[in-house]
Amino acid sequence: YLGYNRQDRKDKPRRPVSAKVVIDMLKISEADRALIIDAHSEPTLSHFEPMVYDHLYASKVSVPVLQKMLTSPFVVASPDKGGGPRARVYAKHLGVDDYVIFDKIRSEPGTVEKVKIIGDLSDTVVFVDDMVDSGGTLIADAAAAAQAGVKHSFAFASHAVFGGGTEAAVRQVIRRFEESSLEHLVVTDSIPHPPEWLTTERIKLTVVPVAELLAQAILHLNQNRSLSELILI
Numbered sequence: 001y002l003g004y005n006r007q008d009r010k011d012k013p014r015r016p017v018s019a020k021v022v023i024d025m026l027k028i029s030e031a032d033r034a035l036i037i038d039a040h041s042e043p044t045l046s047h048f049e050p051m052v053y054d055h056l057y058a059s060k061v062s063v064p065v066l067q068k069m070l071t072s073p074f075v076v077a078s079p080d081k082g083g084g085p086r087a088r089v090y091a092k093h094l095g096v097d098d099y100v101i102f103d104k105i106r107s108e109p110g111t112v113e114k115v116k117i118i119g120d121l122s123d124t125v126v127f128v129d130d131m132v133d134s135g136g137t138l139i140a141d142a143a144a145a146a147q148a149g150v151k152h153s154f155a156f157a158s159h160a161v162f163g164g165g166t167e168a169a170v171r172q173v174i175r176r177f178e179e180s181s182l183e184h185l186v187v188t189d190s191i192p193h194p195p196e197w198l199t200t201e202r203i204k205l206t207v208v209p210v211a212e213l214l215a216q217a218i219l220h221l222n223q224n225r226s227l228s229e230l231i232l233i
Contacts, residue, residue, distance in 0.1 A: 001037065001131075001159045001190045008041040023047040035217055037190055037210060038130045038158040056217055058158040058188050059086075059232045061208050063093045065186060066126060066156060069206075074124035074154075075100050077145075079137045083129060090128045090156075093232050100125065102141040115144035124152040132157035132187065135173050139180040146181040153182045160187035160207075170197045177203050 004018035019041065026034060027048070034053040039045055045053055077100040078087035087099040100119035125145050127138055132155070142153040163169030170193055177185055177200075184204045189211075198205055213230065220227055 002039050002044075005040040005044055008044040019044045020047045027051050033221070035214065035221075037188075037213075040130050054217065054221065054227060056213060056227070057089075057231055058190070058208075058210065058213075059089060059093065060230055061188065061210060061213050062128075062156050062158070062186060063090065063232060065206065065208050066090075066094060066154075069154065069184065069186075070094065070124065070126060072124050072152070073122050074126055074152075075120070075122040077102055077119075077125050077127045077141070079127050079129050079141050080104055086130065087128055089232060090126075094126075102127075102144065104137065104140065115140055117144060117148060121145065121148055121150050123150065124154070125150050127153070127155040129155070129157045131159035131161050132173075132185070133161040134163055135176045135180075138182065138185075139176060142181045154184045154186070155182055156186040158188055159190050160193060161191060162193065165191065165193070167194075167197050174198065174200060174205070177205075 002019070002022065004022045007018040010017060031051070034048055034051065035056065036045065036053060037056045038058050039055060042055065045055060074096065075098065076087050076091040076094060076096055078084050079102055081101055081103050084101055091099040098119065100117060100121060103116040103118055105114040127141060129138070132138060138155050145153050162173045182203055184206065186206045186208060188208045198207070217227055217230055220230065
C-alpha cells in the first residue's frame with residue numbers, strides 16, 4: 001500500500017504533492033526496487049523513476065474469493081466514475097457481461113450528497129474499489145442500490161485503510177458498515193489490523209491474504225521472470 005497516494009496533485013496553492021514526498025523518502029532510503037499493489041493513482045508511480053517499480057493488482061487473489069461467494073445473478077459496480085476500468089476487469093473475470101457505475105456528488109470531502117446510477121442493476125451487486133477508508137462511499141452506494149431495488153450488496157476493496165488504523169477508528173468504520181445495507185465486505189491484509197478489531201455482528205468481513213502474491217512476485221523478479229501471470233487484465 002502506497003501511503004498518501006490520494007494526494008497526488010496540487011489542486012490548491014501551497015498544497016504539497018504528498019505522494020511524491022513519500023516516494024522521495026523511499027528513494028533516499030536507498031531502496032533498489034518498489035512493489036506496489038493497487039496504487040490509487042498509477043501516474044504517480046512515475047515519481048519512482050529512475051528507481052525500478054512494479055505494480056500488482058489484488059484481483060489476482062480477490063477474484064477467486066468473489067467467484068465462490070457470488071452464486072446468484074449479479075452485476076459488478078464501480079463506486080465512482082474513476083473506477084470504471086477496474087470494474088470492467090472484474091466483470092470480465094467474474095464472467096458477467098457488463099458493469100455499472102455509481103456517480104456520486106459530494107457536498108464536501110467524505111460526504112456523499114447524491115448518487116447517480118449508470119447502467120442496469122441486478123438483484124445482487126458487487127462493488128469493487130482500490131481502498132476503503134471511512135466507508136462513506138460504499139455505504140452511500142449500497143443505500144442507493146437498495147433504493148433502486150437491489151436485494152444483496154457485496155463489496156471488495158484492496159486496502160483496508162479503515163479511518164487511519166487506530167483501534168477506535170477501525171471500530172467506528174466497522175460500526176458504520178454494520179448499520180449499512182452491505183451484506184459482505186472483502187478486503188486484503190495489505191494494511192494489517194488485529195483480528196479482534198474486525199469483529200462484526202451482522203455484516204460478514206473477509207480478509208484475503210496477499211503474502212503469497214507478493215512472495216511469487218519477488219521470486220519472479222529475482223529470477224528475471226515476467227510478472228504477467230500474476231496480473232489479471
